[in-house]
């Protein structure tokens with residue numbers, strides 16, 4: 574285990590990205606199977622961005638009862654689904670296919686100019702799913718996770734123990750408006766995984782040790798997590 578007194582996590586290093594993707598997909602499938610033994614329906618949140626595609630390519634073939642799985646994003650870029658930066662688009666193309674096509678997608682986007690007006694509706698679909706059975710998160714070299722960025726406009730709200738389920742978010746590091754699950758929802762997941770690739774992100778994770786969640790938002794969700802890393 575690594576981390577300072579308040580944040581303790583397991584760091585798993587893989588020989589390469591392919592091995593990581595296969596092994597992490599297996600672990601997520603096992604997590605879901607285990608959760609399905611105890612619940613009628615289980616919810617999993619996953620990130621967008623560039624890292625998780627290969628994990629989705631393996632996970633989508635997992636032999637489990639996907640009809641009882643609700644899938645949602647950890648965060649979304651407020652862009653139409655057709656946009657190449659849409660995380661929903663990534664999910665539909667890489668995760669919600671093959672066997673996983675039977676899973677239910679809980680939307681994190683609606684075609685409105687800003688997230689504010691549809692937030693209550695999106696939240697009302699997520700609320701009955703909490704706590705999340707499984708969460709997979711990404712991280713940026715600036716130590717953001719989901720769309721909880723250092724210097725984001727709603728950073729303190731997103732990190733608050735009383736945070737709402739979802740927050741609209743704008744940040745210098747994010748080219749478009751975002752919507753994100755709050756840290757308390759992500760951190761409250763029963764099984765937590767973080768996926769990071771490359772020396773820069775490994776160094777960023779090291780740098781996060783001892784920093785506050787305001788400086789390093791990843792620290793708000795790391796406790797008890799498994800961090801999966803490959804060069």
Ligand SMILES: O=C(O)[C@H](O)[C@@H](O)[C@H](O)[C@H](O)COP(=O)(O)O
Nearest residue numbers: 620621622623624711712718719
């Ligand atoms: O929509 C997003 O951008 C995310 O969900 C975000 O939190 C992502 O996980 C990290 O920025 C890492 O992104 P990469 O995997 O592209 O490096």
